[in-house]
Amino acid sequence: MPCPALPDGFDFTDPDLLHHRVPLPEFAELRRAEPVRWIPQPAGLAGFQDEGYWAVTRHTDVKYVSTHPEIYSSYLNTAIIRFHEHMQRDAIDAQRLILLNMDPPEHTRVRQIVQRGFTPRAIRALEERLRSRALSIVEGARAHSGPFDFVTEVACELPLQAIAELIGVPQDDRIKIFEWSNKMIAYDDPEYAITEEVGAESAAELISYAMNMAADRKQCPAKDIVSTLVAAEDEGNLGSDEFGFFVLMLSVAGNETTRNAITHGMHAFLTHPEQWELYKSTRPATTAEEIVRWATPVVSFQRTATQDTELGGKQIKKGDRVGIFYASANHDPEVFENPDSFDITRDPNPHLGFGGGGPHYCLGKSLAVLEIDLIFNAIADAMPNLTLAGDPRRLRSAWINGVKELQVDAG
Numbered sequence: 001m002p003c004p005a006l007p008d009g010f011d012f013t014d015p016d017l018l019h020h021r022v023p024l025p026e027f028a029e030l031r032r033a034e035p036v037r038w039i040p041q042p043a044g045l046a047g048f049q050d051e052g053y054w055a056v057t058r059h060t061d062v063k064y065v066s067t068h069p070e071i072y073s074s075y076l077n078t079a080i081i082r083f084h085e086h087m088q089r090d091a092i093d094a095q096r097l098i099l100l101n102m103d104p105p106e107h108t109r110v111r112q113i114v115q116r117g118f119t120p121r122a123i124r125a126l127e128e129r130l131r132s133r134a135l136s137i138v139e140g141a142r143a144h145s146g147p148f149d150f151v152t153e154v155a156c157e158l159p160l161q162a163i164a165e166l167i168g169v170p171q172d173d174r175i176k177i178f179e180w181s182n183k184m185i186a187y188d189d190p191e192y193a194i195t196e197e198v199g200a201e202s203a204a205e206l207i208s209y210a211m212n213m214a215a216d217r218k219q220c221p222a223k224d225i226v227s228t229l230v231a232a233e234d235e236g237n238l239g240s241d242e243f244g245f246f247v248l249m250l251s252v253a254g255n256e257t258t259r260n261a262i263t264h265g266m267h268a269f270l271t272h273p274e275q276w277e278l279y280k281s282t283r284p285a286t287t288a289e290e291i292v293r294w295a296t297p298v299v300s301f302q303r304t305a306t307q308d309t310e311l312g313g314k315q316i317k318k319g320d321r322v323g324i325f326y327a328s329a330n331h332d333p334e335v336f337e338n339p340d341s342f343d344i345t346r347d348p349n350p351h352l353g354f355g356g357g358g359p360h361y362c363l364g365k366s367l368a369v370l371e372i373d374l375i376f377n378a379i380a381d382a383m384p385n386l387t388l389a390g391d392p393r394r395l396r397s398a399w400i401n402g403v404k405e406l407q408v409d410a411g
């Protein structure tokens with residue numbers, strides 16, 4: 001197998017890289033020549049005292065790692081592939097309280113509780129309210145007389161309002177959730193000037209807010225998901241601290257990722273006008289899944305090997321970190337025909353934008369797909385002639401494919 005033509009020192013988690021682009025050509029080169037490759041890093045650079053990680057780039061291998069938690073652990077080093085270099089080990093270990101960073105059987109216990117809030121019936125109960133909110137959001141944006149920022153005016157609003165609806169956060173408090181979650185993940189972007197202390201304080205404030213909600217519902221149950229999760233007596237329940245960490249995860253997983261999918265989806269439509277015309281005329285049910293594949297808001301997560309093993313012909317040692325690159329898997333030509341084409345009629349579409357299956361498959365997939373469908377239907381109805389008014393301004397991040405600003409004009 002030929003050696004991949006990558007520059008010396010190339011690191012797929014370098015935040016300067018995602019600040020400018022998703023490294024699709026380099027992913028393609030690895031899939032072709034060395035689909036499991038060791039990427040060296042100086043000790044401490046990513047917050048871990050090791051010498052690097054394995055980059056896993058093929059769809060089949062990403063899926064295998066995702067579905068074998070007994071070999072590839074989320075708990076040992078968490079699922080976050082790169083923290084900042086000043087991250088202390090005790091701060092990393094504290095994140096094991098988040099569902100994303102648990103392994104079975106503890107993960108199984110907590111997920112069985114929280115998934116009560118994401119049943120098809122629970123999502124259907126939200127649909128009409130979210131449809132109305134989507135239309136209101138878009139009509140508010142349309143009122144601008146000139147260019148406006150699609151991210152703040154449209155993309156971020158429905159995910160925030162959906163979370164507020166789902167867990168009973170008063171709509172007036174949604175801006176707090178937005179600001180706290182932004183500060184927690186923006187540590188790599190100098191524009192935000194977010195220090196480690198500010199990020200930790202934001203996480204603590206969000207957890208405290210959620211714990212207070214849980215305590216209130218235990219005293220006075222209401223007909224909402226919070227009461228379902230913390231006050232149920234017959235099927236187990238979450239402690240107030242567990243609920244706090246669940247809301248912390250939801251504020252990122254249900255806010256940042258869906259917001260970025262919507263933003264990337266709008267940019268894709270406006271740079272592929274034939275797809276926008278097709279969408280406006282036919283509204284394919286396959287649209288949301290293709291937007292998520294195309295956007296892949298979470299470029300990568302990681303796992304840690306619990307034992308010596310082999311993957312893609314490489315010997316993985318116990319304790320090695322293994323990066324699973326969803327953005328690469330979602331462009332694998334062995335799985336997707338014309339993977340670099342944005343095609344809203346793509347079917348089947350076995351993308352890994354909601355995870356590679358297994359215990360950590362996205363809990364809120366149905367809600368995310370609903371939000372994407374509702375917002376683009378509303379845009380097509382109320383702002384069909386939307387145009388780009390500037391290039392997207394990307395987030396500097398090690399693992400999130402984020403957009404901070406996208407100027408558009410309703411026409």
